[in-house]
Amino acid sequence: MSTILILTGRDDLTSDAVVEELVNRGERVVRYDTADFPTASRLAVSLTGDGWAGTLTGSRTVHLEDVKSVWWRRPNEFVTPAGWPGNARALAISEARSGLLGVLGSLDVRWINHPAHDAAANYKPRQLAVAARVGLDVPRTVVTSDPDHAREFMQTDRVIYKGLGGGVLGPGGRRQFLPVSVVGADDVNDGVAATAHLFQEKVEKAFEVRLTVIGDRMFPVAIHAGSEAARLDWRTDYRTLSYAPVALPPEVEKGVLRLLDELGLFFGALDFAITPEGGWKFLEVNPNGQWHWIAVKAGIPLVAAMADALQEGAACP
Structure with a gap:
């Protein structure tokens, strides 16, 4: 049976919701935290003509040949045995990261998102430059x-x-x-x-928009701030916010698809400031942004959309 691999920590309510949805659909899902490697799990793989084959064993066993999609969600840092000297710990963690992520990252399956693309896209100057180049309006x-x-x-x-x-x-x-x-x-x-x-x-703002993108599916939600602190940065005062789905201008949709394509992202959480005149100013894209809270608040089917994408399991372009 094919496997959907979710790389995340144990306390992740967003993953909990998606795992429940996938299990209800009859999918085999394995949740794995990189903090378990190498102390509580083992990697045993061999190179073949088709790539790496073998097992990653923790609380459950993953046969790499069976993996059809990987969600790089919120895994924790690698952990070495207590009591090791600092230089030995640093070397072991570096080798663990290169070995485990190098093997998993070579899988030719759908990644949401591949950790290499995730890391590169997190450089804000790069994403702003790409956004301007593809035609989005950047302050x-x-x-x-x-x-x-x-x-x-x-x-x-x-x-x-x-x-x-x-x-x-x-x-x-x-x-x-x-x-x-x-x-x-x-x-x-x-x-x-x-x-x-x-x-x-x-930017003078009428309100802001959080646009969550999963593949070619877009879920724009208007965020209206109810305090001065939230008008400057809505993350500082969630209790005053109100949410509502909003229409996405075609030219913004086109620019967003080009942006994510250039950054190599399948998923993105994008923030826009909407001016009083209705202009959409691009602020940033978070390659691994939180989204479950806004799915609940705005009543949009992000859990189902993420489950669909993982279930399809096609290789990323």
Whole structure:
């Protein structure tokens, strides 16, 4: 029987919903967390003319030849035995990552998304450049470590400052992000030279849209903020938000499909700011963004759509 492999941690409600849907459809689903390797699972594969064949064994056994699709969801970091010295742990984790992900990544099946494409697409300057190239409307943006360059961009305007990356792991394993803030030239000092910063034109917003894309299926949802904090960054005040499905302009749909194609993504969670005049300003794409909460709040069939994509199991283009 063919297998759908889901790579994620144990506490993942989004995966729980999709697994339940797939099992109800009669599919064999194996959920695997990379944190189990190498301490609680084993890899035993051999190279054949068709690629790697063999088993990945943890709480359940996966025969690689039977895998028809892989969902790279939210797996945790590899774990080595306690008590190993730091250099040995670092080397073992590096070898585990290269070995296990190298073997799995070679599978010619549908990936949502392939970890290599996921990682590359997470570089915000790259996704902004591709978005502009494919015709999406991107706010004026600079990436700089030069204080004078930053002041020249701002001039007398207030602009948006946001993080370039996906945050860092803080205490308790919780991910910490740089908050979105509004800054002006008077806020810029020589500390800007310490690292790279992203400054972006402040867009006047009527509301925002979270567009979830699974393959060629698009689910745009308007997000209306109910507080000043949420109007700046809706992630900071979920309790004030309201949601409703919204129509997607054809030219935006065309640009989004080209963007995801160039980034090699099957799935994407995209954010747009909608201006009072109805313009769609592209803000970013998260290759592995959260979506189950918005499926519930807006009543859209994202669980079924993800299950459909994994069930089809065709190789990615």
